[in-house]
Amino acid sequence: xxxxxxxxxxxxxxxxxxxxxxxxxxxxxxxxxxDGEIPGFVHLYIGEEAVGVGTxxxxxxxxxxxxxxxxxxxxxxxxxxxxxxxAELFGKSDGYCNGKGGSMHIADVDSGMLGANGIVGAGxxxxxxxxxxxxxxxxxxxxxxxxxxxxATAQGQxxxxxNMASTWDLPxxxxxxxxxxxxxxxxxxxxxxxxxxxxxxxxxxxxxxxDGMDITAVYEAVKEARKRAANGDGPTxxxxxxxxxxxxxxxxxxxxxxxxxxxxxxxxxxxxSFSERLVDRGELTExxxxxMEAEVEETIAEALDFAQNADLPAPEEAYDDMFNESVPEIxxxxxxxxxxxxxxxxxxx
Amino acid sequence: MTAQAELGAQETETMTVxxxxxxxxxxELARDDDVYIMGEDVGAFGxxxxxxxxxxxxxxxxxxxxxxxxxxxxxxxxxxxxATGTRPVAELMFSDFMGVSMExxxxxxxxxxxxFGGKTEMPVTIRATEGGxxxxxxxxxxxxxxxxxxxxxxxxxAPGTAASAKGLTKAxxxxxxxxxxxxxxxIYEQKGEVPTDxxxxxxxxxxxxxxxxxxxxxxxxQRLVGESVDxxxxxxxxxxxxxxxxxxxxxxxxxxxxxxxxxxxxMVVADESPVSYGTHAEIIARAQEEAFFSLDAPIQxxxxxxTHMPFSTPLEQEVLPxxxxxxxxxxxxx
Numbered sequence: 001x002x003x004x005x006x007x008x009x010x011x012x013x014x015x016x017x018x019x020x021x022x023x024x025x026x027x028x029x030x031x032x033x034x035d036g037e038i039p040g041f042v043h044l045y046i047g048e049e050a051v052g053v054g055t056x057x058x059x060x061x062x063x064x065x066x067x068x069x070x071x072x073x074x075x076x077x078x079x080x081x082x083x084x085x086x087a088e089l090f091g092k093s094d095g096y097c098n099g100k101g102g103s104m105h106i107a108d109v110d111s112g113m114l115g116a117n118g119i120v121g122a123g124x125x126x127x128x129x130x131x132x133x134x135x136x137x138x139x140x141x142x143x144x145x146x147x148x149x150x151x152a153t154a155q156g157q158x159x160x161x162x163n164m165a166s167t168w169d170l171p172x173x174x175x176x177x178x179x180x181x182x183x184x185x186x187x188x189x190x191x192x193x194x195x196x197x198x199x200x201x202x203x204x205x206x207x208x209x210x211d212g213m214d215i216t217a218v219y220e221a222v223k224e225a226r227k228r229a230a231n232g233d234g235p236t237x238x239x240x241x242x243x244x245x246x247x248x249x250x251x252x253x254x255x256x257x258x259x260x261x262x263x264x265x266x267x268x269x270x271x272x273s274f275s276e277r278l279v280d281r282g283e284l285t286e287x288x289x290x291x292m293e294a295e296v297e298e299t300i301a302e303a304l305d306f307a308q309n310a311d312l313p314a315p316e317e318a319y320d321d322m323f324n325e326s327v328p329e330i331x332x333x334x335x336x337x338x339x340x341x342x343x344x345x346x347x348x349x
Numbered sequence: 350m351t352a353q354a355e356l357g358a359q360e361t362e363t364m365t366v367x368x369x370x371x372x373x374x375x376x377e378l379a380r381d382d383d384v385y386i387m388g389e390d391v392g393a394f395g396x397x398x399x400x401x402x403x404x405x406x407x408x409x410x411x412x413x414x415x416x417x418x419x420x421x422x423x424x425x426x427x428x429x430x431x432a433t434g435t436r437p438v439a440e441l442m443f444s445d446f447m448g449v450s451m452e453x454x455x456x457x458x459x460x461x462x463x464x465f466g467g468k469t470e471m472p473v474t475i476r477a478t479e480g481g482x483x484x485x486x487x488x489x490x491x492x493x494x495x496x497x498x499x500x501x502x503x504x505x506x507a508p509g510t511a512a513s514a515k516g517l518t519k520a521x522x523x524x525x526x527x528x529x530x531x532x533x534x535x536i537y538e539q540k541g542e543v544p545t546d547x548x549x550x551x552x553x554x555x556x557x558x559x560x561x562x563x564x565x566x567x568x569x570x571q572r573l574v575g576e577s578v579d580x581x582x583x584x585x586x587x588x589x590x591x592x593x594x595x596x597x598x599x600x601x602x603x604x605x606x607x608x609x610x611x612x613x614x615x616m617v618v619a620d621e622s623p624v625s626y627g628t629h630a631e632i633i634a635r636a637q638e639e640a641f642f643s644l645d646a647p648i649q650x651x652x653x654x655x656t657h658m659p660f661s662t663p664l665e666q667e668v669l670p671x672x673x674x675x676x677x678x679x680x681x682x683x
Contacts, residue, residue, distance in 0.1 A: 064433060098466035107465040109432055115465060119456045125422050126457065129429020129437075136385060136411065136435050144429075157452065160422025167417065321467035322502055324525035327554065327600035 002060050003079050006219045009283050015057050015215060016278060017292055019049035019271050022073040024300040025082050026246075029072065029089055029103070032304070033250050038089050042103045045073030047245035050270035051177050052077035054218030054240075055145065058226055064112045064130040064144040066123035068177075069104050070244070071116025074147055078113050080106070086303040092310035099313045100321065120182075121155025124148055124174060128161040131170035131229075143229040145173040145222070151182025153196050162235065166203035169234035173225045176239040177212065183248045184256045197239035205235050212240030213268045242270075315341070359544045361512075367537040369511040370400050370476075373518035374438070376547050378408050381436065384522055387414040387423055388440030388476075397442055398478055398534060424450035424475070428458045431473035431527075438522055444477035444531065445491040458527045459502030473528075474521040479507075480533040480572060480621055481658035481669050490658035490665075492620075494531045495627040498599040504553055505598040507531040509574025511541030513596050516551025524553060531598075533571035533621070556602035558609070562591035565615040565679050568606055568632055569594060573619040573651070576672035580679070588683050598628060606632065607639040614645035617678040621670055624652035646682035651675050 004014035026044040033042045045052065048070070056065070056077035067074040075085055080096070088095025089103050096106050107115035114130060117123045127146035134142045152158050153176055165172040176197065182190050193199060200207020206228070210217040218240050225236035243265035247254045278284040284292075319334035364372070377384050390397055392405045392413040405413040416423040420441060427437040441447055447454065454475075462471050481490040498505040504526055508514035514532070521528035551557075559574055560581050567590055569577040574594045581590035591609050595601055610616050616636060618629040629650040636648060651674045659665050 066429070096466065097464060097468065100466050101464040105464040107461075107468055109465065109469040114429065114432060115461060117457075119452060122425070122452060122457055125425020125453060126429030126432070128422070129426035129431070130433040131429075132426055132437075133430045133433040133435040136430070137383070144433075157421040157425060160417070160419035161425065163417060164419065164422050164426060321463050321465075323462070323504070324470055325553070327504075328603070329600055 002057065004057055006057050006216060011057065012278060012283060015053050016271070016274055016284070017296060018053045018077055019215070019274065020293060020296045021082065021299060022049045022052065022076045023271060024296050025076060025085070025303070026072055028300050028304055029086070030246065030250050037308075038103070039091055040102050041249045041251070042089070043070040043249050044244070044246045045070050047265065047270070048177060048179060048212065048242045049073055050215040050274065051175070051212045051218055051240045051242050052147070054215040055147070055175055055222045058219045058222035059143070059145060060141065062112055062142055064114055064127065066114045066127040066130070066144070066146045067116045068123060068147055068149055068152070069116060069118050069120070070149070071106060072103070075106050075113060075116070078111060080108050080111060080113060082300060082303040083306040086307035087310045090307040090310070091312065092307060093313045093317065094306075094310040098317065098321070120149065121152040121158045124152070124158045124161035127172055128165045128170060131165055131172040132168070134171050135168070141230050143171040143173060143226055145175055147175050147177060149182065150176060150178040150180070150187045150196055151190065153199065154182070154190055162203055162237065165235045166205050169232060171229040171232070172235040173222065173229055174235060174237045175222065176237065178239050178241050179244045181248065181256065184252070186256070195239055197237050200237040205237060207237040207239070209239040209241060212242030213265070213270045213273065215270060215274050359546060359549070361542040361544050363540055364511055364543050365537060366508065366511045366514045366532070366539050366541070367400055369515035369541070369543045370518050370532065371402050371404065372543070373515040374401065375404055375407070377519055377522040378404065378412055380547070383434070384436045384438065385412045385414060386438045386440060387416050387427060389416055389418055389442055391415060391440050396440065398537065400532070400537070401440070420446050420450035421453055425453035425457065427473050428453055428461070428471070431471050432461060432469045436472045436522065438474040438476065441475055441477040443489045443491075444479045444493045445488050447477060447493055447496070454503070455500055459500055463502055470525045471527045472525045475527070475529045476518075476532060477529065478532045478534040480535055481665055482535040482572075484660060484662060484665060485658070486660040487657035492622045492653065494529070494598055495622045497529045498628060498631070502527070504528040504600065505531065506553060506596060507533070507570050507598055508596065509536070509569065509571050509594040510559070511539065511543045513551045513557065513594065515543050516549055517553070517596060520550040520553050523550065528553065531571070536572050536575065539575060551596060554597045554600040554602055556593050556595045556597070556605040558591065558605065559594050560590065560592040562589040562613065564589040564613055565617065565683055566591045566593060566606070566609040566613045567617045567619060567675060567679070569619040569675065570598070570628070571621060573621065573670065573675065577619055577675050580672045580676045584676070584679065588679060590679065595632070601632070601635065603635045603639065606636060610636050610640045611643045614643050615682050617649040617651060617675060617682070619651040619670060619675045619678070622652055623655045624650045625655050627652070649678035649682060651678050
């Protein structure tokens with residue numbers, strides 16, 4: 001069973017809550033990054049919430065997803081715990097990856113989340129591989145979906161992944177989040193097709209472009225694609241047209257776009273439009289939505305509190321998790337770190 | 350115990366390296382339904398290097414899966430499959446093709462387990478042929494195992510005998526870590542005694558003393574193992590040569606090499622990879638760290654002299670390291 005679906009009122013409210021949770025999570029991640037509390041860099045999903053949530057609402061809970069460098073939204077949509085996510089962003093031991101991955105590598109394979117990914121275009125082959133495992137073990141009614149950006153569709157390995165999945169009729173879905181810019185370059189300057197889903201023709205699979213600001217449109221497309229995939233009929237390529245309200249990364253000057261363009265997309269905000277729709281349908285009142293928002297803010301405040309108070313990893317943890325069967329080379333370094341408290345200043349033997 | 354003594358203790362049959370690898374693959378396919386082989390022409394065609402051979406007839410197209418010519422794609426798919434409950438064995442045909450798939454190897458396969466805090470296993474095996482000697486020219490003759498041995502998160506093995514060809518292949522497939530098996534294409538027809546026990550594996554990270562000696566240690570890999578043993582036999586009575594096959598390049602059995610060096614005081618490292626910044630350097634670095642005061646002479650390197658593998662026979666023979674090179678290196682230091 002799916003955790004939530006747009007078919008029921010409870011599911012729709014849960015979808016709205018998840019979209020709102022993503023926005024709150026990323027708003028706070030942006031703030032704490034700006035304050036210098038989160039190291040590295042972060043890529044925020046704000047504005048694209050309908051894509052991740054509409055997609056995951058149409059998947060079953062044991063389906064796999066591969067993600068991108070802009071992965072926080074996919075994680076929350078898939079049901080990952082914001083506390084463990086935030087702890088990972090803060091580089092803490094209690095984070096999903098014990099502090100070894102950070103924002104760009106949050107993963108929870110047991111939940112079907114095959115990892116955010118710092119390499120543009122690397123996720124689709126992984127999803128094709130997950131679909132291959134499903135196919136190999138004849139697992140019924142399970143699929144693998146790759147989230148990829150518009151930029152990734154120019155990568156050669158994405159073509160290879162789609163070609164293999166199509167040729168082998170694997171239970172895969174390729175979901176392109178077209179947020180209009182590949183880093184700082186407009187999508188039309190990187191591709192020669194009107195719609196990125198047009199390339200589906202090359203693989204003889206269905207390709208559709210949907211409004212990525214409308215959760216229902218995304219949901220319906222993924223639901224149809226999932227049915228086809230699980231039925232053994234092969235993959236579908238879906239392009240969801242969306243927009244990121246923030247820069248490619250936090251700190252990006254965004255000199256490649258205008259305030260007017262940003263405002264035009266914000267006027268079609270996916271959370272506003274969905275909440276208004278639920279209000280219109282009598283499934284939500286203004287005050288209930290305010291209550292939901294307060295609960296979401298509380299959830300993320302708790303996640304921040306958890307992350308800030310969690311322990312940093314001990315230096316010797318740098319030597320954990322390289323292999324299932326450990327090797328003496330790394331054990332030596334680990335023992336050194338244990339005995340000298342981790343002040344080796346890098347490896348020396 | 351030397352390799353021969355070890356083998357003497359169990360039932361064996363004589364077969365080529367190619368047959369030994371195939372037998373290892375067959376046994377693992379039969380042992381575990383989650384194991385399957387994927388790559389270009391590995392199925393009905395039997396493999397360009399004829400290693401998978403008749404396995405397709407026995408196990409069918411789902412277990413011997415022919416892929417498109419898309420090394421990045423199918424290596425990436427193998428990574429995704431390994432993370433989700435199956436145990437793919439991807440054949441890269443020529444190790445030079447690794448360049449095409451390197452992104453999935455270095456950024457996904459090698460890093461996922463670590464980056465995810467141990468939240469996934471990566472039971473994937475990559476088989477690839479290496480080496481010059483058949484006029485295959487630069488893009489089909491490379492010896493690239495140093496890259497993989499160098500890169501954190503990957504394990505690399507390189508058999509030099511038929512027994513280890515089978516044993517390492519099986520160990521790689523049974524491992525929950527990514528293991529690369531580098532097969533030198535010039536020894537596919539080399540025969541040897543191979544244990545018939547279906548649970549015979551060559552543990553990853555253990556070297557093999559192929560011949561005992563007292564005066565000089567030759568650490569040799571792949572094709573150069575057999576050629577070094579031949580040199581040792583030729584020199585017997587004059588120089589007593591110990592030949593060690595590391596079998597695993599990463600992890601590396603430093604202890605066996607160091608113990609030998611402490612006995613002989615002299616060492617030659619023979620490996621077909623380019624001599625600079627490579628496998629030789631790593632073995633020598635470890636040797637001097639652990640056995641500096643046992644050294645009686647500078648350690649010698651025998652490898653490809655920093656060129657690509659040229660096509661024309663006299664050029665290829667010029668750069669290809671061989672037994673003669675090993676013998677000259679020994680004579681320089683004894």
